[in-house]
Amino acid sequence: MPALDSIDRQILNLLQNDFPVAAQPFKIMAERMGISEGEVLSRIGSMKSAGLIRRIGGIMDTRSLGYYSTLCTAMVPDSRVDEAAEAINRLPGVTHNYLRDHDYNLWFTLTVPTREEADRILTELESELGVEIVSMPAEKVFKIRVNFDMETNDED
Amino acid sequence: MKIDSIDLGILELIQGDLPLQSQPFAELSEQLGIDVDEILVRIARMREEGTLRRWGAVLRHQQAGFTANAMVAWKVDPAEAYQAGHKMAEFPEVSHCYLRQVPATFPYNLFTMIHARKDVKLHEVIARAANETGLNDYLIIKSLKEFKKASMKYV
Numbered sequence: 001m002p003a004l005d006s007i008d009r010q011i012l013n014l015l016q017n018d019f020p021v022a023a024q025p026f027k028i029m030a031e032r033m034g035i036s037e038g039e040v041l042s043r044i045g046s047m048k049s050a051g052l053i054r055r056i057g058g059i060m061d062t063r064s065l066g067y068y069s070t071l072c073t074a075m076v077p078d079s080r081v082d083e084a085a086e087a088i089n090r091l092p093g094v095t096h097n098y099l100r101d102h103d104y105n106l107w108f109t110l111t112v113p114t115r116e117e118a119d120r121i122l123t124e125l126e127s128e129l130g131v132e133i134v135s136m137p138a139e140k141v142f143k144i145r146v147n148f149d150m151e152t153n154d155e156d
Numbered sequence: 157m158k159i160d161s162i163d164l165g166i167l168e169l170i171q172g173d174l175p176l177q178s179q180p181f182a183e184l185s186e187q188l189g190i191d192v193d194e195i196l197v198r199i200a201r202m203r204e205e206g207t208l209r210r211w212g213a214v215l216r217h218q219q220a221g222f223t224a225n226a227m228v229a230w231k232v233d234p235a236e237a238y239q240a241g242h243k244m245a246e247f248p249e250v251s252h253c254y255l256r257q258v259p260a261t262f263p264y265n266l267f268t269m270i271h272a273r274k275d276v277k278l279h280e281v282i283a284r285a286a287n288e289t290g291l292n293d294y295l296i297i298k299s300l301k302e303f304k305k306a307s308m309k310y311v
Contacts, residue, residue, distance in 0.1 A: 019212030055173035142241035
């Protein structure tokens with residue numbers, strides 16, 4: 001897609017930080033920006049098609065819902081990484097799965113209703129893959145705020 | 157949080173992608189047989205209670221220009237962890253900061269995800285975070301390949 005202009009950037013920041021809980025949220029955004037609702041919708045549509053906006057909606061809080069979540073890692077031989085990654089991707093509750101630049105090379109997150117279920121899934125995965133899975137649940141969350149400031153120029 | 161069938165319908169909608177149209181709740185309102193206002197009241201309540209952690213757009217940060225990203229794991233003494241964690245959290249470039257239970261084979265217990273537009277900036281942020289927290293033993297663990305990245309769907 002063509003480079004973002006200042007209106008696109010303003011839309012992206014509003015969508016991330018200040019998306020109205022309202023019957024016509026895009027109309028409210030348009031009024032705040034001094035442009036038409038149609039333009040807001042069409043610009044958002046373009047940025048979705050371009051893959052920049054993954055989705056618009058909500059993210060629930062794992063802990064408030066009582067779910068158990070953990071970051072897991074394993075040392076998997078290079079030749080078996082793809083196979084292991086596929087097995088991990090198939091597990092319900094896996095949202096992130098990355099190959100990383102460390103001896104512990106596969107890293108994934110697992111979010112399930114209970115700790116017991118996590119333990120069972122990881123034990124089964126260990127026997128399927130024949131590697132040890134290290135589980136590192138959070139003891140304390142200091143920050144989760146995945147907002148990307150699209151208007152500040154930090155080129156310096 | 158007590159969840160009834162209306163909440164379930166709302167959760168299904170908002171954990172996905174709202175329809176990109178003037179009245180994104182109109183269809184759900186018809187399906188559930190309740191007013192749009194009732195849907196909005198419930199969403200607002202979830203936000204207040206904190207069960208709805210975030211409301212709005214989820215970006216793909218690479219496409220948004222944030223191409224310099226790293227997981228940085230820091231070794232911190234448990235007694236100093238809270239102070240260090242709160243300092244890390246103040247950096248706008250830090251999206252996630254967690255203290256984790258770790259095994260002896262991986263003694264880096266404070267995890268941060270850091271995002272920047274350029275490598276130079278990423279490394280400058282890491283250096284500043286190290287300086288401000290006094291944590292000098294850390295690993296910069298970059299991703300080589302993304303096998304999966306999705307939003308969790310609950311219920």
